[in-house]
Every structure is written in C-alpha cells, then in structure tokens.
Amino acid sequence: MTAGLTVRGLDVFYGASQILFGVDLEVARGTTVALLGRNGAGKSTTFKAIAGVAPPRAGSVELNGQTISGMAPHRIARFGIGYVPEDRQIFPEHSVEDNLKIAVKPGPDGKVHWTLDRVYQVFPALQSMRGRMGGRLSGGEQQMLTIARALMGNPDVVLLDEPSEGLAPIIVAQIAKLIGELRAEGVTILLAEQNMHFCIAVAESVAIIDKGQIVYRGTVAELKRDQEITRRYLTV
Ligand SMILES: Nc1ncnc2c1ncn2[C@@H]1O[C@H](COP(=O)(O)OP(=O)(O)OP(=O)(O)O)[C@@H](O)[C@H]1O
C-alpha cells in the first residue's frame, strides 16, 4: 500500500469534449506536489475529478491504498480529501470562527488533529479576526480562511487550487509561507498553480499539465534548471 494520493489514468469529459487524457499523479504522504500549467490546461478539472465533483470516465484515484474514485464528493471528503476550490466559497454572512466551526469533522482515522486552537496557532491573523464576517475579508484573508477551514476537517491530503490567484505579491508571499508551515506540520498537499515561482518556494516536486496531459514530472530543482520546459509549458 502506498501512503498518500495515487491518481492513475484519469480521463474526464465535460459533455462530449474530453478534458483530461490519462492523468497520473503521485503525492506521497507528508510531501507537497505542485501541478503546474497554463490557463485552461486542466488543473482544476484534475482536482474536481479527485474530489468527485467531476467524476472520471476512466482511471482511478486511491487514497492510502483505498479506491475513492466513483464515490460521491461528501464521501470522498470523509475519506480524507480536503478540497479548496478556486472560488473560495466562504460563507459571507458568518464570522471567521463560524466559517471554521462549520467545517469541523474528525479525520478518516476518527481523530481530531486540527483543533480551533491549533489552527489559530498556524493562522494567528485569523484569530485576531475571529468575529469578522467572512464577506468583509480581503482576498488574501479569505484564502487563508479557506485553507484553515479545510484543515478543520482533518484531511489526509489537501488540494489547493491556485491559492495565489488574484492576490498581491506581498500576500502571495504570506500564503507561500503558510503552506511551508503546513508542510512542516506534516500535511500532504497537492497544489495547482500557474505561478512557477510560488511553487518553487513551497513544493518539492512538480508535474506539468498541458492540454489535459501530464507532460513533465520532476523535482523543483530539476525544473528550475530546465528553461526549455518552462518556456514551452508555463507562463513565467
Ligand atoms: N464546466 C465545463 N464545461 C466545459 N468545459 C469546461 C468546463 N470547465 C472547464 N472546461 C474546459 O476544460 C479545460 C480545462 O479547464 P480547467 O478549469 O481544468 O483549467 P485550469 O488549468 O484550472 O485553468 P485556470 O488556470 O484558468 O484555472 C478548459 O479548456 C476549459 O475551457
């Protein structure tokens, strides 16, 4: 059994058009892997397929050796996938703390690793805003809240879809630092990004997706040395 997330041969269609072609990914427990690719490459679709929102027509997704593809999204969440979608989906009329409390559930092992206190330790900014309405947070604050909210469900693997999108550089740096801290806490992370620099700071290995196919796999250090790959598949 492999501990972590294993994605094999995913084909996903929207109606008649095929979006993903045999996508393979491996995220070992405790590591951070970045899925890089340009606009429309298929990053979000890959995440939706893993989370069960866009069920694959072919292929499989395994979490810690158990097949989760084919299950309904809520069951996949219970199995330990914490999905943070692109459009942050904060509850605007609820306080920061309520947004966190709504998401409380034990992990797949039945245990609670992430209490409100521990989340506030990693995200002190959220503690000082605990009473503020979700709708009154800035984009960066909302991004922090969605990541924190995913942790409240004690996931085995967190899927972060473009956490740096639309944020000012200084906020992007803060989010990168946070993800680094989560990694240090042992959280397993699959991160989708267009921003290569962001990934270099937080991930150890990368996969590049282009037109729905994985076209490159390597360590962050290898990718940094390969300017041809960067030029061909990524916006710098
Ligand atoms: N609901 C949908 N119906 C039909 N086509 C879709 C749908 N959602 C996405 N697509 C198409 O699927 C392809 C992959 O989209 P996807 O959102 O996975 O890309 P992405 O890599 O996440 O891009 P971005 O960086 O812009 O978020 C694109 O060509 C997109 O137009």
Ligand SMILES: [Mg+2]
């Ligand atoms: Mg996307």
